[in-house]
Amino acid sequence: MNGARPKILVGDKIVDEALEMLRAEADVDVRIGIGQPELEEIIENYDALIVRSIPLVTEEVIRRGKRLKVVGRAGNGVDNIDVAAATRHGVVVVNTPDSNSFSAGEHTIALMLASARNLPQAHQTVKDGGWGRSRFMGNELYGKTVGIVGLGRIGSFVATRLKAFNMRVIAYDPYIPLERFKRFGAERMETLNDLVRQSDFITVHTPKTEETIGMIGMEQFRIAKKGVRVVNCARGGIIDEEALAWALKEGIVASAALDVFTKEPCTGNPLLEFDNVVVTPHIGATTFEAQHRVGTDLANYVLSALKGEIVPNTVNLPCLLGEEIDTMRPFLELAEYLGRLYYQLEKVPAERVELIYNGEIARKETGILTLAFLKGLLSPVMGDQVNLVNASWLAENRGIKVCERRDEVSKTGHVSLISVIFTGAGRRVEYAGTLAWDQSPRIVRVNGYQLDVVPTPYMLFVEHIDRPGVIGPFASALGEADINIAMMQVARTVKGEVALMILSVDSPVDESTLRRVRQLKGIINVKVVFM
Numbered sequence: 001m002n003g004a005r006p007k008i009l010v011g012d013k014i015v016d017e018a019l020e021m022l023r024a025e026a027d028v029d030v031r032i033g034i035g036q037p038e039l040e041e042i043i044e045n046y047d048a049l050i051v052r053s054i055p056l057v058t059e060e061v062i063r064r065g066k067r068l069k070v071v072g073r074a075g076n077g078v079d080n081i082d083v084a085a086a087t088r089h090g091v092v093v094v095n096t097p098d099s100n101s102f103s104a105g106e107h108t109i110a111l112m113l114a115s116a117r118n119l120p121q122a123h124q125t126v127k128d129g130g131w132g133r134s135r136f137m138g139n140e141l142y143g144k145t146v147g148i149v150g151l152g153r154i155g156s157f158v159a160t161r162l163k164a165f166n167m168r169v170i171a172y173d174p175y176i177p178l179e180r181f182k183r184f185g186a187e188r189m190e191t192l193n194d195l196v197r198q199s200d201f202i203t204v205h206t207p208k209t210e211e212t213i214g215m216i217g218m219e220q221f222r223i224a225k226k227g228v229r230v231v232n233c234a235r236g237g238i239i240d241e242e243a244l245a246w247a248l249k250e251g252i253v254a255s256a257a258l259d260v261f262t263k264e265p266c267t268g269n270p271l272l273e274f275d276n277v278v279v280t281p282h283i284g285a286t287t288f289e290a291q292h293r294v295g296t297d298l299a300n301y302v303l304s305a306l307k308g309e310i311v312p313n314t315v316n317l318p319c320l321l322g323e324e325i326d327t328m329r330p331f332l333e334l335a336e337y338l339g340r341l342y343y344q345l346e347k348v349p350a351e352r353v354e355l356i357y358n359g360e361i362a363r364k365e366t367g368i369l370t371l372a373f374l375k376g377l378l379s380p381v382m383g384d385q386v387n388l389v390n391a392s393w394l395a396e397n398r399g400i401k402v403c404e405r406r407d408e409v410s411k412t413g414h415v416s417l418i419s420v421i422f423t424g425a426g427r428r429v430e431y432a433g434t435l436a437w438d439q440s441p442r443i444v445r446v447n448g449y450q451l452d453v454v455p456t457p458y459m460l461f462v463e464h465i466d467r468p469g470v471i472g473p474f475a476s477a478l479g480e481a482d483i484n485i486a487m488m489q490v491a492r493t494v495k496g497e498v499a500l501m502i503l504s505v506d507s508p509v510d511e512s513t514l515r516r517v518r519q520l521k522g523i524i525n526v527k528v529v530f531m
């Protein structure tokens with residue numbers, strides 16, 4: 001954050017405690033319900049933006065947010081955020097998917113019961129002075145079959161609660177292992193239509209994606225049991241609204257309970273005309289408990305992300321849990337160092353990069369290390385526009401093919417070793433690094449040379465003839481220029497041929513000293529490396 005207090009725009013209601021946490025470290029402007037044009041106009045002044053399901057964080061907002069580093073979603077669904085655009089612009093997107101699942105799950109069950117027992121209609125009748133009990137004949141959940149589409153956080157929460165109602169729980173989620181179905185007492189359905197055919201109740205709990213938009217549509221209502229009851233507490237449009245209206249008219253659907261709509265607020269939505277449609281204004285997560293968790297968790301994530309730290313629940317980075325972040329931190333540093341070496345030592349564009357994770361590190365989430373490596377690789381040529389979020393996209397854009405290989409068996413005796421092989425313009429270059437006993441990064445191989453070098457801010461990589469009288473004059477020339485050598489290592493592959501000397505110096509080496517040392521006898525080349 002370069003010492004200055006960051007500026008954060010909060011575009012929707014979050015709890016006061018979260019605002020206080022943000023204000024302790026940043027200047028915060030709260031604009032609840034900010035409109036799209038105003039957001040686009042003022043976003044250039046902010047380092048972070050916090051939203052709920054509105055406003056829309058479009059590519060235009062991200063493009064105009066010249067200093068925007070973080071978009072925080074106080075909640076789970078990020079369908080109002082153009083995550084791909086954020087990734088291209090290096091903007092971190094964080095959310096709090098675990099913080100409101102209980103509330104959304106409980107609201108799903110409340111909706112299911114409310115619509116099965118006509119609660120809102122009965123309530124209104126009594127309030128209006130009426131009674132008329134026979135109009136409110138409903139259905140029990142007991143003994144019925146519920147079809148859960150999407151067995152993630154909320155779907156699984158709903159599954160276990162509905163088991164307690166003595167329901168048969170069937171679920172469709174092609175992206176999770178059978179073991180998860182068993183854990184939550186759900187029968188796995190091979191196809192969505194198998195689930196639809198058997199369900200007395202259908203509840204959807206998927207994210208809104210190309211694949212899930214309209215996934216409960218005409219085809220499904222045509223094969224559904226007559227009298228099926230449907231619930232959508234996930235995202236508007238997963239149950240196709242037009243098809244639902246048709247199925248309600250046809251009497252196929254006995255009732256629908258909806259917390260979410262294709263367009264929100266849902267004023268004028270034809271589904272509101274149906275007496276047997278129970279609606280709430282997207283309040284699945286609107287509980288004191290969920291909002292407290294969502295707000296305070298998000299405040300922590302946004303502040304950490306602004307400091308450049310890796311936080312859990314970064315939508316556009318590989319997922320790391322809290323404790324994994326600590327284990328991975330020194331490896332992230334190492335991977336970035338290995339990347340930084342390449343364009344400072346070589347003037348050949350890398351066309352292909354292969355990262356080999358060997359030993360214990362091969363068991364970890366190495367995707368994030370590859371991103372750190374790419375950030376290091378591109379930073380010397382692209383500056384600070386590169387970060388973990390956009391590094392992969394930028395590398396791909398520059399035509400660099402990146403592959404990863406993992407081998408849990410250590411081949412070199414190192415507990416963990418990261419090796420990188422670069423190929424480009426017919427050349428092959430290889431570096432490797434590890435962590436020392438104190439978890440500090442070490443570069444242990446540069447092409448064929450075996451070393452044990454601590455990366456430091458100013459380094460010189462010097463190839464020279466392996467014979468007496470070469471190193472001494474080099475060190476003296478630096479001394480005469482008042483440049484202190486903090487560390488020096490020499491490695492060779494064949495006696496009397498070429499050797500590599502690596503020096504850490506305490507201050508940058510000026511151009512005239514560089515010219516001088518490059519001309520010394522026996523020196524082949526001198527490359528400056530900034531870590």
Ligand SMILES: NC(=O)C1=CN([C@@H]2O[C@H](COP(=O)(O)OP(=O)(O)OC[C@H]3O[C@@H](n4cnc5c(N)ncnc54)[C@H](O)[C@@H]3O)[C@@H](O)[C@H]2O)C=CC1
Pocket residue numbers: 075076077078097100101104149150151152153154155172173174175176205206207208209211212233234235259260282283284285286
């Ligand atoms: N109404 C509200 O206020 C709230 C709504 N939500 C919404 O609830 C939904 C579920 O949230 P979580 O359970 O936390 O998400 P999650 O990511 O934990 O679970 C989603 C599940 O859907 C599955 N899935 C994805 N595509 C699928 C497909 N084509 N067919 C079947 N399954 C598929 C995934 O494999 C995953 O297991 C999201 O849309 C989220 O935005 C979440 C919180 C509050």
Ligand SMILES: O=C(O)CCC(=O)C(=O)O
Pocket residue numbers: 052053074075076077078100282284285286
């Ligand atoms: O309370 C909100 O902002 C909406 C919650 C929600 O839909 C989500 O977290 O996905």
